[in-house]
Amino acid sequence: MDDIVKQALAKWPNVPDCYGWLGLDARGHWYLRDDQAQAAGPFPHSKGSLLQHEKLIEFIARNYEADGQGRWFFQNGPQRVYVELEATPWIWRIQSDFSVVSHTGRGAAVQDCLVDAQGYVYLTSALGVGLVHTLDVPLVAEAVEAGRWLPQEVLAEELPDRYGFVMSPQGQWGARETPGSPRMVDTKQS
Structure with missing residues (x-):
């Protein structure tokens, strides 16, 4: 602050x-x-x-x-x-090395990769949960193919309660x- x-x-x-x-x-x-x-x-x-x-x-x-x-x-x-x-409270941008930066410029280490029924991708970190920017979904696919992240299914409507x-x-x-x-x-x- x-x-x-x-x-x-x-x-x-x-x-x-x-x-x-x-x-x-x-x-x-x-x-x-x-x-x-x-x-x-x-x-x-x-x-x-x-x-x-x-x-x-x-x-x-x-x-x-x-x-x-x-x-x-x-x-x-x-x-x-x-x-x-x-x-979500965070919108993630994925860098070419698969590092993650929030819409506010804060870096974050990915804990989980989540995908909802509409195909939206969310990542969790110590900062909380955030939606991956639509332009960066191809980089998520590369990270998944490289074995860095394992997508798990999630219901988008459950995210607020689940992540507070x-x-x-x-x-x-x-x-x-x-x-x-x-x-x-x-x-x-x-």
């Missing part, structure tokens, strides 16, 4: 959490979901605006983690912005809480 984020957490410890405003799609792209996108339906049916600002994406990646209930979030200063997931993650933190709370609007933290205020 960035030092500036830790400082903001210490300075403003009681900022309300934010739900529904950030989504992660099955290709590892972040989407900002304003009021209009949220009103149009749940993620990923209504994705919102693709984030393209490189520094913002890097900031999100450095401050992306899960709480004790399996809800993934981006720590934006003192505010947790919970993430709506299309598939929440697809929709906003949907989990339903009407009990209203999504808050994300705020950028002014660290110069006293």
